[in-house]
Amino acid sequence: MAFIPSxxxxxxxxxxxxxxxxxxxxxxxxxxxLFLLKVYSTGGQMVQPSDYLTLPKSTVEKVPExxxxxxxxxxxxxxxxxxxxxxxxxxxxxxxxxxxxxxQLLMYANEAEKMQERYGKPFSGMVSIQGDKSIPYKVLxxxxxxxxxxxxxxxxxxxxxxxx
Amino acid sequence: MAxxxxxxxxxxxxxxxxxLTPIMNLMVVLIPLLLxxxxxIKLGMIEINLPPASxxxxxxxxxxxxxxxxxxxxxxxxxKGFYLASSMAVALGEKGExxxxxxxxxGAYNFGELNTLLTKIKKKATGVFKDSDQIxxxxxxxxxxQTVVSTMDAARTFEQENQTEPLFPSVALSATVM
Numbered sequence: 001m002a003f004i005p006s007x008x009x010x011x012x013x014x015x016x017x018x019x020x021x022x023x024x025x026x027x028x029x030x031x032x033x034l035f036l037l038k039v040y041s042t043g044g045q046m047v048q049p050s051d052y053l054t055l056p057k058s059t060v061e062k063v064p065e066x067x068x069x070x071x072x073x074x075x076x077x078x079x080x081x082x083x084x085x086x087x088x089x090x091x092x093x094x095x096x097x098x099x100x101x102x103x104q105l106l107m108y109a110n111e112a113e114k115m116q117e118r119y120g121k122p123f124s125g126m127v128s129i130q131g132d133k134s135i136p137y138k139v140l141x142x143x144x145x146x147x148x149x150x151x152x153x154x155x156x157x158x159x160x161x162x163x164x
Numbered sequence: 165m166a167x168x169x170x171x172x173x174x175x176x177x178x179x180x181x182x183x184l185t186p187i188m189n190l191m192v193v194l195i196p197l198l199l200x201x202x203x204x205i206k207l208g209m210i211e212i213n214l215p216p217a218s219x220x221x222x223x224x225x226x227x228x229x230x231x232x233x234x235x236x237x238x239x240x241x242x243x244k245g246f247y248l249a250s251s252m253a254v255a256l257g258e259k260g261e262x263x264x265x266x267x268x269x270x271g272a273y274n275f276g277e278l279n280t281l282l283t284k285i286k287k288k289a290t291g292v293f294k295d296s297d298q299i300x301x302x303x304x305x306x307x308x309x310q311t312v313v314s315t316m317d318a319a320r321t322f323e324q325e326n327q328t329e330p331l332f333p334s335v336a337l338s339a340t341v342m
Binding site: 019025029030033037039040049057058059060062065096128132134135136141154155156157159161 | 184188191194198199201202205206207208209210211212241305307310312313314316317320321337339
């Protein structure tokens with residue numbers, strides 16, 4: 001049998017102000033906020049890992065520095081967000097130095113040297129290499145050799161840190 | 165002269181509710197902001213410093229400037245396992261041939277064993293050789309980047325009495341015959 005509300009009570013409402021109890025939500029938010037503040041690094045993430053490649057994992061603890069960005073994906077060698085050489089072209093050539101990449105690198109090195117002359121910003125010869133974890137050694141060596149021959153002898157291999 | 169509060173104006177105390185709306189506003193803004201900029205994956209970096217371009221050699225840690233007793237410790241990564249060699253000797257496998265440290269039964273590289281062996285070498289080499297913190301890594305052309313990085317990890321540090329000591333932190337990569 002259905003419950004039939006009495007006719008007289010049907011249109012009565014409670015007194016105007018209904019209070020929402022926010023306490024538990026506040027607790028939750030406070031905890032989330034504290035957690036995120038703890039995770040958040042004050043320096044911010046200066047180095048953005050590329051989206052289209054998976055870096056290898058390593059146990060190093062050095063924090064990345066910002067440098068000329070060179071990434072090696074499965075298909076392209078990308079310098080400062082501009083594709084330079086196809087990996088297949090790179091593999092088919094017997095030359096250990098990659099001419100196209102060397103040309104680009106020397107251009108950046110010249111710019112940086114000009115900056116050093118004019119504004120005193122020292123040219124470190126530093127290049128950051130983000131390589132996909134599955135690229136073969138010969139590709140890595142060719143790219144690194146080219147960097148070494150193009151005024152960028154200080155290489156930084158970026159890796160994901162293994163959580164210990 | 166202080167006034168005495170009147171007794172008549174006392175009303176029953178109401179529940180004082182703080183107004184949480186501004187705090188809620190703040191939270192709603194802050195949490196997405198922090199979430200979007202939070203760094204959940206930590207990046208690291210391996211330093212490899214070469215001397216600026218030198219003709220002939222391609223990627224080598226140091227050109228021999230003076231004749232010193234050099235260790236020239238070299239780890240070669242092949243698809244069968246690791247080969248270890250130095251200027252003094254070539255470390256042989258258990259059977260007298262084959263890789264120094266063969267792959268494990270499941271086909272994975274035995275990085276633990278490599279680390280143990282390198283630790284032994286490090287202890288003997290410290291103080292005797294000038295380049296007792298350097299290692300040269302050579303790999304076959306088809307070896308994956310991840311394997312090379314893991315080998316560098318195995319060669320970087322070792323544990324001694326719960327302390328992490330540097331092993332061969334200065335890594336040089338060498339090109340093999342392509």
